Amino acid sequence: MSNRKDLLKRSAIWGFILLELAFFSIIGDQLSVSDQPFLAYDNMLLVLKQSAPIGIIALGMTIIMINGNIDLSVGAIFALAAIVMLDSMTWPFMQGLGDWAIPLAWIFALMTGVIMGAINGLLVWKTGVDAFIVTLGAMLGFRGLVFMFNGEQPTSHLNWTLVDFAEAQFLGLHTATWFLLGTALVLWLLMTRTVHGRNAYAIGNNREAAVNAGIRVGPHFVWNFMLIGFLAALSAVVFYSESGSVNPNDGMLYELWAITAVVLGGTKLAGGYGSIIGTLGGVLAIQILRKGLGHIGADTQTVNLVIGLILIAVLVLDRQLNRKGQGELKI
């Protein structure tokens, strides 16, 4: 019985995606001003590509939330990594390196993300302050670091090799899509096939029991925060390789979009329950909705309205399906 319920919940998001696709391709194509059908191959490729920036972050957020933590600083890490990547390519010694500057700039950006994540993780571990507050503070602090580079001016550096790489298609899929799918695969393996993944569920489910079973909760948290820092930076690397220009306010509210996708994907805020595949579904559902509403000519502003209401509806439905889950957010 519980298995069937579980299956229902796990597949709910994919059912919702099918519903969206059916709606936008049948009704949507009647209303659409575009002569291209919604389900056109190019359109679907674009959906995947545009899911990548938030998607890569949301996948990492899933693990943080399965732990029972949350990370509100990912948007700021995203912007900081982007600025480090673009700014570092203008440093004198980097310019002498030709195209070798690109991988080096990526490494700088990714390391920035990992270090920022490590700071969050160590603070959560050593001070015992809740992750919500630690990362809320970091959201402001990291944003301050972003402004240190160029004040309120945008940072730009267009490198055509980089743009070509980011716009390339391999086996039909865009570079960004490959990064999204690759991240999903790696994290899925991590969560379902490794000790670390099993520990993540155990800690989220019952922290005390996990401690008693000998799991070192503190270092585990630090690893996960480093991981999401890395992923936020990876997301920035993928996105800004193509655009080549970053505003100091970029990435704001990304944390909230990522959390929305994770929750739509069925992960519990209280921790201990959730899946990488579900989050991938949540990310796609949001992006298809965005695209679809644009397709039928609805104002883009209605997207926010619809997504917000769907998020609440999911919560209400979840409650009806799972009356037992009285677990409230423990901060």
Added chain:
Amino acid sequence: MGLTKQDIGKVLAKQGILIAFVVFMIGFALANQRFIAIDNIAGVIRSSAILGVMALGVTFVVIGGNLDLSVGSMMSFSTIVVLDLHDKIGPALAIPAMFAMTLCLGAFIGFLVGYLKLNSLIVTLGMLSAIHGLTLTWSGGKNMDIADKSGTWFSVFGQGEVMGIPVPILIFAALAALLAMLLAKTPFGRKVYAVGGNGQAATFSGIPRARVVFYTYLISAFCVAVAGLLQASRSLGSQNTVGQGMELEVLAAVILGGASLLGGSGTVFKTVIGVLILGFIQNGLLLVGLDFYVQYIVTWVIIILAVWLDVAAKRGRLWSPIA
């Protein structure tokens, strides 16, 4: 009988935020005389008033054991609505209409969190997005401006002065005093603490938990409406995203004031102190010649130190016992 380490810890935990505030003020005052000039202080309070008013309402929600992430986009909504209606039905009708609509939003959230017992973080996250969409739909995505900016009495709330004191400060102070009384001196206030401190115990002792939570969101929405009024009246025109990101700043001020996100603790007075600390840090750092972004970094350090000391004093040791 000297002071033991624990005693110092307890004093720090109880009044730490006030002590930090005083130290800050003295430090900045020594660094720059202008910092303690009356007009500078008035300027800081005035520019903190909008954030402050919102923080007052969120204090109730947080003490009741919930979160409200929707206040930022709700404030954008109130601002846009009142500006739009100002030219359509006149300010005298626009203000009550805007208050009514904002309170409806608050009631909706209160219903979902209070009566349906949904998770407040996700509900208000969803509402953040939904209300943002509502605002954009209302305004069609365009900036909203009052046509006749010089000929309207509407500007009195944000720009007026009474006996030399700016009106926003008066409204902030009056609302703070009123809500402080409500929280500290009335049965309703005690119920808010009870519900946030231990919801189950509160229910068992006959407190209508759902209704109390519902009212905390109504209070929050009312404060947001006031903040929207101040914002609209100050600038007489607005973007759709005027309140974007403020939900987290408000929360930072409330946490800085010492309210626990677990619920059951915090006071209106401490929240006001939290708001003022944020405002004076920002002002003080600018006055000593540092760039504006330094305040973000300083705020980060202060939030974590403040909460860390609080947590450390409660558990009696500095470092966390997490393995």
